[in-house]
Amino acid sequence: MLENNKVTLIACPTCQTKTPWTTENVDRPFCSSRCKLIDLGEWANESYSIPQQDSEEDEIFSESLTIDPNKSFM
Numbered sequence: 001m002l003e004n005n006k007v008t009l010i011a012c013p014t015c016q017t018k019t020p021w022t023t024e025n026v027d028r029p030f031c032s033s034r035c036k037l038i039d040l041g042e043w044a045n046e047s048y049s050i051p052q053q054d055s056e057e058d059e060i061f062s063e064s065l066t067i068d069p070n071k072s073f074m
């Protein structure tokens with residue numbers, strides 16, 4: 001009982017939930033495997049999508065801008 005009270009609590013980097021830092025907690029410092037995957041997913045998404053989405057959004061924007069005046073002109 002006393003040993004259980006001495007567990008060190010750390011804040012999950014993803015959701016800030018206090019989670020015990022124990023050898024049984026395989027997902028530490030995350031509170032769950034879900035938060036672990038979210039953090040890894042966000043890291044991967046950011047590094048992959050920033051250069052790609054920027055140019056794609058630019059093209060979509062310039063396309064819709066040129067299509068709109070054409071429609072009203074016709």
Ligand SMILES: [Zn+2]
Pocket residue numbers: 012013014015016017030031032035
């Ligand atoms: Zn979490």
